[in-house]
Amino acid sequence: MSNITDLKLVELVDKIKKKELSSAEVTIAFINRSQKSKKLNAYIYENYENAIKKAKIFDQKPDFKKKLPGIPIAVKDLFCTKNIKTTAGSKILENFIPTYESTVTQNILDEGGIIIGKLNCDEFAMGSSNETSYFGNVQNPVSENLVPGGSSGGSSSALAAKLTPATIGTDTGGSIRQPASFTGTVGLKPTYGSCSRYGIVAFASSLDQAGPMTHDVKDCSLMFQIMSSYDTKDSTSVEFKRENYLNNLNENIKGKKIGIPKEYRVDGMPKEIDELWEKGIKIIKENGGQIVEISLPNTNYALPTYYIVAPAEASSNLARYDGVKYGFRSKGENLIDMYEKTRSEGFGDEVKRRIMIGTYVLSSGYYDAYYLKAQKVRRLIKNDFDEAYKKVDAILTPSTPSSAFKIGEKLNDPVSMYLNDIFTVPINLAGLPAISIPAGHDKKGYPLGLQVIGKAFDEQSILNIAFALEKNISFKNNITDWWIK
Amino acid sequence: MSKNNGEYLITRNDNKYEVIIGLEVHAQVLSESKLFSASSTKFGSEPNTQVSLVDAAFPGMLPVINEHCIKQAIKTGIGLKAKINKRSIFDRKNYFYADLPQGYQISQYKNPIIGEGSITLDMPNGEKNIRIERLHLEQDAGKSIHDIDPQNTLVDLNRSGVALMEIVSKPDLRSLDEVNAYIKKLRSIMRYLGTCDGNMQEGSLRADVNVSVRKKGDKKLGTRCEIKNVNSIKFMQMAIDFEANRQVDVIEEGGSIDQETRLFDTKKNETRSMRSKEDAHDYRYFPDPDLLPLELNDNYIDKIKKDIPELPDEKKKRFIEKFKLSPYEANILVSDIEISKYFEDVSKNSDVKLATNWITGELFALLNEQNIEITESPISSKNLSKLINLIKDGTISGKIAKSVFEIMRDGDKDPITIVEEKGLKQQSDPKELENIINKVISENPENVEAYKSGKDRLFGFFVGQVMKNSGGKANPKLVNEILKKKLN
Amino acid sequence: MTIDLKTVKHISKLSRISIDDNKAKKLGKDLNSIFSFIEKLNELDTKNTEPLSSIAETTLKLRKDEIKSENIREDILKNSPDKNKDFFVVPKVVE
Numbered sequence A: 001m002s003n004i005t006d007l008k009l010v011e012l013v014d015k016i017k018k019k020e021l022s023s024a025e026v027t028i029a030f031i032n033r034s035q036k037s038k039k040l041n042a043y044i045y046e047n048y049e050n051a052i053k054k055a056k057i058f059d060q061k062p063d064f065k066k067k068l069p070g071i072p073i074a075v076k077d078l079f080c081t082k083n084i085k086t087t088a089g090s091k092i093l094e095n096f097i098p099t100y101e102s103t104v105t106q107n108i109l110d111e112g113g114i115i116i117g118k119l120n121c122d123e124f125a126m127g128s129s130n131e132t133s134y135f136g137n138v139q140n141p142v143s144e145n146l147v148p149g150g151s152s153g154g155s156s157s158a159l160a161a162k163l164t165p166a167t168i169g170t171d172t173g174g175s176i177r178q179p180a181s182f183t184g185t186v187g188l189k190p191t192y193g194s195c196s197r198y199g200i201v202a203f204a205s206s207l208d209q210a211g212p213m214t215h216d217v218k219d220c221s222l223m224f225q226i227m228s229s230y231d232t233k234d235s236t237s238v239e240f241k242r243e244n245y246l247n248n249l250n251e252n253i254k255g256k257k258i259g260i261p262k263e264y265r266v267d268g269m270p271k272e273i274d275e276l277w278e279k280g281i282k283i284i285k286e287n288g289g290q291i292v293e294i295s296l297p298n299t300n301y302a303l304p305t306y307y308i309v310a311p312a313e314a315s316s317n318l319a320r321y322d323g324v325k326y327g328f329r330s331k332g333e334n335l336i337d338m339y340e341k342t343r344s345e346g347f348g349d350e351v352k353r354r355i356m357i358g359t360y361v362l363s364s365g366y367y368d369a370y371y372l373k374a375q376k377v378r379r380l381i382k383n384d385f386d387e388a389y390k391k392v393d394a395i396l397t398p399s400t401p402s403s404a405f406k407i408g409e410k411l412n413d414p415v416s417m418y419l420n421d422i423f424t425v426p427i428n429l430a431g432l433p434a435i436s437i438p439a440g441h442d443k444k445g446y447p448l449g450l451q452v453i454g455k456a457f458d459e460q461s462i463l464n465i466a467f468a469l470e471k472n473i474s475f476k477n478n479i480t481d482w483w484i485k
Numbered sequence B: 001m002s003k004n005n006g007e008y009l010i011t012r013n014d015n016k017y018e019v020i021i022g023l024e025v026h027a028q029v030l031s032e033s034k035l036f037s038a039s040s041t042k043f044g045s046e047p048n049t050q051v052s053l054v055d056a057a058f059p060g061m062l063p064v065i066n067e068h069c070i071k072q073a074i075k076t077g078i079g080l081k082a083k084i085n086k087r088s089i090f091d092r093k094n095y096f097y098a099d100l101p102q103g104y105q106i107s108q109y110k111n112p113i114i115g116e117g118s119i120t121l122d123m124p125n126g127e128k129n130i131r132i133e134r135l136h137l138e139q140d141a142g143k144s145i146h147d148i149d150p151q152n153t154l155v156d157l158n159r160s161g162v163a164l165m166e167i168v169s170k171p172d173l174r175s176l177d178e179v180n181a182y183i184k185k186l187r188s189i190m191r192y193l194g195t196c197d198g199n200m201q202e203g204s205l206r207a208d209v210n211v212s213v214r215k216k217g218d219k220k221l222g223t224r225c226e227i228k229n230v231n232s233i234k235f236m237q238m239a240i241d242f243e244a245n246r247q248v249d250v251i252e253e254g255g256s257i258d259q260e261t262r263l264f265d266t267k268k269n270e271t272r273s274m275r276s277k278e279d280a281h282d283y284r285y286f287p288d289p290d291l292l293p294l295e296l297n298d299n300y301i302d303k304i305k306k307d308i309p310e311l312p313d314e315k316k317k318r319f320i321e322k323f324k325l326s327p328y329e330a331n332i333l334v335s336d337i338e339i340s341k342y343f344e345d346v347s348k349n350s351d352v353k354l355a356t357n358w359i360t361g362e363l364f365a366l367l368n369e370q371n372i373e374i375t376e377s378p379i380s381s382k383n384l385s386k387l388i389n390l391i392k393d394g395t396i397s398g399k400i401a402k403s404v405f406e407i408m409r410d411g412d413k414d415p416i417t418i419v420e421e422k423g424l425k426q427q428s429d430p431k432e433l434e435n436i437i438n439k440v441i442s443e444n445p446e447n448v449e450a451y452k453s454g455k456d457r458l459f460g461f462f463v464g465q466v467m468k469n470s471g472g473k474a475n476p477k478l479v480n481e482i483l484k485k486k487l488n
Numbered sequence C: 001m002t003i004d005l006k007t008v009k010h011i012s013k014l015s016r017i018s019i020d021d022n023k024a025k026k027l028g029k030d031l032n033s034i035f036s037f038i039e040k041l042n043e044l045d046t047k048n049t050e051p052l053s054s055i056a057e058t059t060l061k062l063r064k065d066e067i068k069s070e071n072i073r074e075d076i077l078k079n080s081p082d083k084n085k086d087f088f089v090v091p092k093v094v095e
């Protein structure tokens, strides 16, 4: 039999249900590999002992009706987990232990999942390379000193390195899809309102959405089905009938109209990405799909809009980290002094930078020029998609404008770092679902992804299209376990 | 300061200044649970025992709005004859404070749930209309306690997240009396509606007071100062009086008023500046992305309208028309919902005129003396109406009724029982009365003589003697009739 | 448009994040480069565009007026960096 950690999620579920594997065997296998992989720095908190205990309890009285029967899973440290330290990658939450469970992780627990640890991420999910984490850089298993993307960088690294059979991330401007693309894995950002935000440390409330990260589209469908639920504790949660995405998964895309937005052909984009895109277009055509040229005219304004809206919301969402109720506190002469020192020492540079941007764009005299303007442009961007979807069923684009870069390479140039999210950000602004799947490698051998964007709540269609692409591409991640040897 | 024709003016060096007042009242919504969380709003509990994860702003916690609070705001809006906005938006007001766990207050800024309305005040020289600018829903903050621990400030979040209605008036108030009348009327309307208990001791009603002054006759408003969080009518009046005089002094000395937020020090009876100018607030309002706009339809609003009870203005009108009360009497009886309920209970079963007199007279004196509310009255409406009926049907005289009332106040005794036990029934048997009268006449021959020779005033003497002989129980009307017959 | 040192300091004050002069200069530089990239939005005419603040395709959900949270004081105070058994504790507030 092949190595347990080489198995996909759906395969593991199957083997446990057939009693070919026990939960404890599986859990221990992933923990053992995780322990050998400390060099990747993917974990912030290891919940190993507890997880093994839970696995053994599961094995004593297994419930095979569950969708994740005794499956170990590591999650991004942005999800609050009851009695398990939750830091959001920040010093300011260094010792925070929630007394409550996020809805998404609760859904996973309810289906029999076992949490083996909390995965590294950019501080408060603000970053595209996992370099802003208070707990240090994360290595991309693809190659040494390569970023795993961000903000769900611990998640993408742990998944690609097979430290967890699947994982969950959050995506505010590309934080699931870009790291998936950088590590040769699958990442889905669901429609806004599909997965509850309750118990997820907030970055930008109108953009944040949790989603699965997996080895393939099948696993992704299973995970999404488990994560998505209507939740009365989140006022922006949407009530609609959740499909059985896995059972409905279907590679037949005959007659599907797939839009190709001309604005996504940006200057200076590497040739390999263009070729990858062409490859995707070719596969769609060969499988009976119809390619339609479309225009999303305001694409170029998405990133500036995002860098107003997201920091504005973040500046307010992060006001609660003031050293009073939980987390880090610095000594101060008086209340204001305590606030200023706590927040200055507790937050890292990128977080402070974004709080400042957000504070500025909301401040008196600038609100109309920046924040209100951005909200209006956000409307235009959404309108672009609404128009496009009158003609097409889904849209195909590259996931990122480049492959993974070296650690430190973009650290001193925030704007070039922000440009990483150029293809992913418009989707968050419009609240739409999008999936990134691995589609090839650049000449350095680094993975590259393609993104399929869907209509609101039509995750099934993009899963199906991604499924068809995946079959025809047969991508193989060449990861050598360099960090273990 | 001079007060003529109800005008409130401040005079300095021959200059007369008019005082312009606007109020931002914070009224706590009557509800079981908080505006955006399911913890209790009960007053006076142990610190931090009514705090949910949402109220304490734990990471990942989200607001979900209480529908009852929305209905309460709409009801109040209807009571203020105000425009109900079909679409309103919840905004975040951002500032840091120890008792503000989120680092922002969820409030309504550009699009409040209730728009313009008005309140009618009954002033001695007639009715006056005060325009309402808006009413919006917002969260209350927690409580910072500075006087328990000398080194630190302690924070209790029990109040954090409780629903408030902020009711903003236009700067239409011109005197301390109007401020008093405004608060009382607003409180009365909300108590009729059951939307706020109006309990000022428990902080259910607080106000930010905006004060400016201008030379009498000027059209332009002066620069205003806002006095924060004053929690009684008396303190509001003291604060306004101090602040208005302070502003006049500044202007008279050639200075100008800075728009600022001030604090009323109840011990020193003065207002003082709260924050230095460089630290001026910039609240960075923006729509709360955790919430969606609140959309209301006509159907929803109409259903609430059907539940609106008769309000003080209508009730007053009805009392005047139906019961022929004077506007003054009607005003007193409708001023508080509990008083009006008591009055209607009493007058339902007994004479309205007598009910009015007894409630506004004896009963109010009693409540005043014991410093209690009408809901705590030692005499129930049922027994008061019985007492009135005893007077009305001649069983006892008004005078006897007063002594019965004295007995009733201990333990709400039934007046019929008292009258029977104490034998206080009025003597209305003409035979018995004649006997007494005959006796009085025969014992006072000189006075009879004098009366007959024209000393009419002696009639009172005979009445008095008869009453005395009957132990006060003789029916005065009958005594009069019989005496007249006998003496003439 | 340029953001000067004074503005950076003012924003840091509003954000309750203390910042020394060196950091403020560096931050000023970063903010200027970010804002010059944001200025691109001025190319667009949005006079007749309605702002979009929430993307959720639903209406505001309303909760029943029921008490569901009990006394969880211990949980609430557990993570606090300085507390006694009843209260959150902060340095003395100076008005």
Ligand SMILES: [Mg+2]
Binding pocket: B024, B208
């Ligand atoms: Mg105010």
Ligand SMILES: [Zn+2]
Binding pocket: B026, B138, B166
């Ligand atoms: Zn207010």
